[in-house]
Amino acid sequence: MTAVESRPVGVLAESPGHRPFGARAKAFVALTKPRVIELLLMTTVPVMFLAAEGVPDLWLVLATCIGGYLSAGGAGAYNMYIDRDIDALMDRTAQRPLVTGMVSPRECLVFATALTVGSTLWFWYLVNPLSAMLSLAANVFYVVVYTMILKRRTAQNIVWGGIAGCMPVFIGWSAVTNSVSWAALVLFLVIFFWTPPHYWPLSMKVKDDYERVGVPMLPVIAGNKVVAKQIVLYSWVMVAVSLSLQPLGYTSWFYTVVAAALGAFWLKEAHALQIRARAGVTGAKLKEMRLFHWSITYVSLLFAAVAVDPFLH
Numbered sequence: 001m002t003a004v005e006s007r008p009v010g011v012l013a014e015s016p017g018h019r020p021f022g023a024r025a026k027a028f029v030a031l032t033k034p035r036v037i038e039l040l041l042m043t044t045v046p047v048m049f050l051a052a053e054g055v056p057d058l059w060l061v062l063a064t065c066i067g068g069y070l071s072a073g074g075a076g077a078y079n080m081y082i083d084r085d086i087d088a089l090m091d092r093t094a095q096r097p098l099v100t101g102m103v104s105p106r107e108c109l110v111f112a113t114a115l116t117v118g119s120t121l122w123f124w125y126l127v128n129p130l131s132a133m134l135s136l137a138a139n140v141f142y143v144v145v146y147t148m149i150l151k152r153r154t155a156q157n158i159v160w161g162g163i164a165g166c167m168p169v170f171i172g173w174s175a176v177t178n179s180v181s182w183a184a185l186v187l188f189l190v191i192f193f194w195t196p197p198h199y200w201p202l203s204m205k206v207k208d209d210y211e212r213v214g215v216p217m218l219p220v221i222a223g224n225k226v227v228a229k230q231i232v233l234y235s236w237v238m239v240a241v242s243l244s245l246q247p248l249g250y251t252s253w254f255y256t257v258v259a260a261a262l263g264a265f266w267l268k269e270a271h272a273l274q275i276r277a278r279a280g281v282t283g284a285k286l287k288e289m290r291l292f293h294w295s296i297t298y299v300s301l302l303f304a305a306v307a308v309d310p311f312l313h
Contacts, residue, residue: 045064080097116139138167202288204219272287
């Protein structure tokens with residue numbers, strides 16, 4: 001934590017009375033990392049359809065989504081509080097609320113704590129205690145294990161830290177069944193193996209940012225060839241795991257066909273990136289962001305198939 005305290009980041013550029021209410025409201029929303037939460041909810045809701053073998057209780061879906069937003073938002077705010085020193089030095093994060101001073105560090109910490117406590121109570125009383133504990137575990141894992149322990153110490157940060165992003169699968173399943181099944185574990189592993197090849201292309205793009213602040217993302221400590229090879233390896237495992245749901249009896253031919261088609265296109269893009277990296281291509285011609293953008297489409301369509309499949313099974 002010494003690095004966080006070594007730089008006076010988050011000092012208010014204006015007095016509180018001169019900070020517009022609308023801008024302040026947007027800043028607090030930004031603390032929750034809404035785009036990340038969109039992806040988390042994109043995996044939570046389809047799993048609820050699979051667990052219910054059809055349409056789940058819509059109030060339960062709404063309650064789970066609200067609780068998930070509050071929990072993930074709290075984790076995101078804690079992350080910005082802890083990383084405010086390096087956020088001020090990275091181009092990608094230079095406009096975050098704590099860096100600009102639109103929100104003070106104390107306000108952020110109180111906000112993050114309120115969201116975390118509120119989400120846990122919300123899940124406990126409106127969903128079920130198991131989902132509350134899984135949600136709290138995801139929050140603690142992201143904040144403590146990833147942000148405080150792994151992120152600044154090891155290139156494996158995003159691999160193991162990504163476990164927090166897998167937890168919505170368990171939360172969605174437990175919200176419906178008050179239990180966790182093998183199907184939820186398979187989808188958990190899909191997201192686990194998806195996370196590194198999803199994030200490493202972005203890390204390749206903003207490698208200079210991470211290098212400037214001493215965060216050892218894999219592209220910082222290894223060349224593009226090594227990173228691309230790891231992306232391909234994780235991609236193959238991810239696709240293989242995604243195809244195991246039907247043999248286990250949880251899905252029909254529909255999900256399998258969709259998963260196979262999406263996986264084939266993913267592997268095509270991953271291998272194309274590796275070929276460019278092996279050829280020594282750099283800069284814009286490396287086209288690493290093609291895989292990053294496709295990864296979001298991939299997980300969206302794959303989990304859409306998870307939601308649709310129960311109606312065809």
